[in-house]
Amino acid sequence: MEISELLQEAFSAVTLNKARSGLTILGIVIGIGSVIAMISIGQGAQGSITSSIQSIGSNLILITPGFQRTPGSQVSAGRGSAETLRQEDADAIANQVSMIQAVAPEITRRYQITALGKNTNTSVVGTVSSYPEVRNIQIDLGNFITDQNVKDGSKVAVLGPTTRDDLFGTGVDPTGKTIRINNINFQVVGVTVAKGGSGFGSQDDMIFVPISTAQRYLEGDTYVTTISVEAQDAQSMTQVQDQITSLLLERHHISDPTLADFQVLNQTDILSTASTITNTFTILLASIAGISLIVGGIGIMNMMLTTVTERTREIGLRKAIGAKKRDISTQFLIESVMLTFLGGIVGIILGWMLSMLVTYFAGITTSISWWSILLAFGVSAGIGIVFGYYPARRAASLNPIEALRYE
């Protein structure tokens, strides 16, 4: 039997009882709709987490101090506690490691800050002029710390927008004003652009000062808490990471890499961890929605069984005039696939509208991907085949004599 004939027959059968067909496919519509909506919410969440991780810089490698260990002893003071990274390590990385865009060492510690009778407690980051490039920070007012500031050990400070709001009030230009960090006067020279607080702590609630000033007036030594390195491109990340590791091992006179007193973190690793989490979350949501698809499929099977019983005489007649088993089973299978396929199309539209509503009312970013739509089509056709198979086989195996006599 030709495919166009089969489709025509199936279409007229499906549209014969519109109310029943409509109610039956509702299960598929809801199932596919919720799968599409859930996947789009999951994908949207993944997208916003990824972009917030990427907002801390691109092609970023972070070097932080590792365990503090006395040679020959197994006593460890805990990861990150050690003062093992020095300004010189950062200089060595800048000079000796290839494929690097920029290097920015930093010393971070919380201090009490006062200005004009107001005060706040926030992170003070001692760093260099390349920091904005590496960590993806833009300047709103004034300038960032210059190389000259670092060379001179100038007492200048750049405020994060949140810190500016806390100390001077929202929208005020604080450049030229004075703040006191640890009872030392600093002149404000700039304000950074707000990035929105997420990822690794808010980068808006911070004060940046020259690294030399921090070492001399605030810390009193040349240890650094983090060295940020920006690689040339995504491809060179691993190579840069390896070079840094071996360089620092050599500089720190450590022969066994497992005993390294620092750790090198790659932004890609952080991203992939975050993706794993959001993927799991998406799969969880989609599989809950998938259960309603199974329920919808059972509805289709129920309707198809009823249809087969109602049309017993028709099946008998078709067999009498020469329809083979395969002709009959194909006819009913196409009918059920047509039902689920229709349900799939309506479901995709419903899911798309649902995710628009979620974006509109809940403010969660959603994104509908092509693969989720293809998946929905595939799954709905698959459900038609799986749940239509049994009714179709039952129709095909009817005895023509008994079917013709059926009242």
Added chain:
Amino acid sequence: MIELKGVNKVYKTGDVETWALKDISFKVNDGEFISIMGPSGSGKSTLMHIIGALDTPTSGEYLLDGKDVSKMADDELADIRNDKIGFVFQQFNLLPRITVFRNVMLPLIYAGTPKEAREESARKALISAALPENWWTHHSNQLSGGQMQRVAIARALVNNPTIILADEPTGNLDSKTGEIVLGTFQKLHEQGRTIVLITHELYVAEHAERIIHIVDGQVKSDSKSHPRRKISMKDYKD
């Protein structure tokens, strides 16, 4: 040509054997118009199912155009029905939600005939069955009983079968429309078609040239119809 040689049909229910047909043998030549007659329960329906390749005999041989149909599998039987047999049922058995024209084409759709040829054959068949052309595009449930039976006859004719097998074709019709249907068979016979008419009414059976009488699953008599009834189609113009 059809030929039955010692056909038996036995139904088994547990240990009880019921002989629906016992040693049936006869021949129907091409172009013959015969009636198979018998009271209900005589086995004539079972015989019709075997002649129509809907069922196979328990033992014995059934040759249709020289081909032994008695041991065929389901799908082979479907091919035989599609190719060599045209059914006309008491209940008409038209599909209500499609047009008359499509109903008539249905056997050719299963035969895989191309669209053009299909439409041409359906047109010829409807003309042979004497259904006026303005009814062809109607849905079959809009037709009267007599018209429906003529659509069914057209459907039986469309694949140019070896035999037309009519099972109580007038059973659901009033006597006047019944006569029109019998007249249609008569006309087809005159055109050279082989027709097997199954009925329990002597009056209907007498329209054929030859009557085979079945009683208790056996052939009781096989003789020329005498007197043979003829219908003058001039009486029925519609």
